[in-house]
Structures are given as C-alpha cells and as structure tokens.
Amino acid sequence: MMKNILIAEDSKEIVDVIRLYLEANDVKIIEVNSGKQAMDVFNKMQIHLVLLDIMLPEMNGYEVIKEIRKKSNIPIIFMSAKGQDEDKILGLNLGADDYIVKPFNPLELTARVSAQLRRFYSLGASSDTSLEQIKINNLVLDQRECKLFMDGNEIELTYMEYKLLKLLMNEPGRVFTKSQIFENVWDEEYSYADNTVTVYISKLREKIEVDSKNPKLIKTVRGLGYKFEKANN
Structure with a gap:
C-alpha cells in the first residue's frame, strides 16, 4: 500500500529535493507551505507520516503538532534550522518522533522516514x-x-x-x-x-x-x- 507523506515546508527547493528522494520509495508526496494548509490536508485525507518545518506561516510547526496529536499518533519528523538542544527537546516534548536539523543529507532523511514507517505500520502484525x-x-x-x-x-x-x-x-x-x-x-x-x-x-x-x-x-x-x-x- 502506497503511503501518503505530508510535507509542510515553505521552501520549494527543500521540498523538491525531498520529493526526488522519497518518491523513489513508493510513497505519495502531498506538499503544503503553511501550517493552516497542513491541517486542512490532514483533516481531509489519510496521512501516514508528516515532515514538519517549525517556522511556517499562519500556524507554526509547534501549533500544528499540538493539533495533530489531539487526533493521531502518526509519525511526525520535525525539520528545522533550529538545532539547539532546547529546540530539539521542545519538539520531542510536543510529540515529535524524530528531529532533523537543516541542512540535512537527503539520504539520511529518507532513511529516517523509512524507519518510522516501518516501525509504526509493522506493529501489531503478529497473529499470536x-x-x-x-x-x-x-x-x-x-x-x-x-x-x-x-x-x-x-x-x-x-x-x-x-x-x-x-x-x-x-x-x-x-x-x-x-x-x-x-x-x-x-x-x-x-x-x-x-x-x-x-x-x-x-x-x-x-x-x-x-x-x-x-x-x-x-x-x-x-x-x-x-x-x-x-x-x-
């Protein structure tokens, strides 16, 4: 089953690079450039994982994750240029499953996305x-x-x-x-x-x-x- 990945990022250049690497792994990319758009998409369709920038217009990433976590435990990975320990801790405390600092290696991001999808959607598969x-x-x-x-x-x-x-x-x-x-x-x-x-x-x-x-x-x-x-x- 193809997985839907929501990318909430206001840099078109970053999104294009992520899309290039992830779409080779049988996933569908849904792209938005504001927090409000991210919530609109999340509320209308099935999303399997979210790649979330923090500094988004309308609603920032922190506000978005708070809203998503009221409804779902799907994997969420923060992507941010804010690389201080306190920024990472805040993101994790709000419910992020991972945090990657920009600029990042797209191969590393792809590996982290694959790991989160594998962990989350393979759980509960046992018939015992x-x-x-x-x-x-x-x-x-x-x-x-x-x-x-x-x-x-x-x-x-x-x-x-x-x-x-x-x-x-x-x-x-x-x-x-x-x-x-x-x-x-x-x-x-x-x-x-x-x-x-x-x-x-x-x-x-x-x-x-x-x-x-x-x-x-x-x-x-x-x-x-x-x-x-x-x-x-």
Whole structure:
C-alpha cells in the first residue's frame, strides 16, 4: 500500500529535493507551505507520516503538532534550522518522533522516514494473540492497537513513548541503560551528550505515575539506567 507523506515546508527547493528522494520509495508526496494548509490536508485525507518545518506561516510547526496529536499518533519528523538542544527537546516534548536539523543529507532523511514507517505500520502484525497485551498492575499495554490503558481509561501516548514503554514493560525488573533504550527505541547509535531518553522517561512518568517526582513504576537505577517495576503480588 502506497503511503501518503505530508510535507509542510515553505521552501520549494527543500521540498523538491525531498520529493526526488522519497518518491523513489513508493510513497505519495502531498506538499503544503503553511501550517493552516497542513491541517486542512490532514483533516481531509489519510496521512501516514508528516515532515514538519517549525517556522511556517499562519500556524507554526509547534501549533500544528499540538493539533495533530489531539487526533493521531502518526509519525511526525520535525525539520528545522533550529538545532539547539532546547529546540530539539521542545519538539520531542510536543510529540515529535524524530528531529532533523537543516541542512540535512537527503539520504539520511529518507532513511529516517523509512524507519518510522516501518516501525509504526509493522506493529501489531503478529497473529499470536497471547502477545497482544502486557498487563502490569493497573496498566494494560495493547500491542495490537498501540494503546495504553490505566484502570480501564486510555492514556494517550506518542509513538515513541509507546515504543519506550513497550520495551520496559516487556521485561519488568530488567535494568536498561540509556544506550540500550536509545538504540532499541530510536534504532540509532547513542550519544552520551543526548538527553532524549531522559526527556521521554520524564514524559512517561508524568502520564502514568501518581507522583512523577517519586516514581513507583519506572524506577531510576542510579549509575545504570531505568527499569519497570514488576507486578505486585
């Protein structure tokens, strides 16, 4: 099935380069040059992945991702010349699955797009129903629908939050280092200067812990990494 990729970017030159590389991979490109146009397209047709510039007219990229995340967990990759750590952290906190800094190598962008599509749309393909749900205490992670429930109520997760939580809940009690988490969830080589894992752990704690400052589920193992606590007996 051909995937529809929405590119929200006001530089025609950048869009043309992206189109040249991505259309060779059996995808359809939908091009817009403002945030408002991006939302109009998103609301009218099925979009499988969004490449989103931050500095867009009418609605900026931050505003667009907030609106999309109210409705969908599809992969979103920010493309921006804003390359400071705080810019990346803000983008990830708003729900982006990846962040690439301009100018970028189009081959790298193509690889990241392919990885996001593969991860998101291959999940739930297993026919083994015994693996569909992970249940720990009052949490249920539905692996077929990629959803989390707490006491029967759905907790909204971004795709990367889901991937991280799935990794931890699949092996409760196991300590994962930051590098193991990053390389398993983001499928990239870990840089010790990268605080992406810390940001995402914090976001998950805010969603599932009674007190995110005193976590009982996702525990920090000092000097080693993180683990998900085993179920109460």
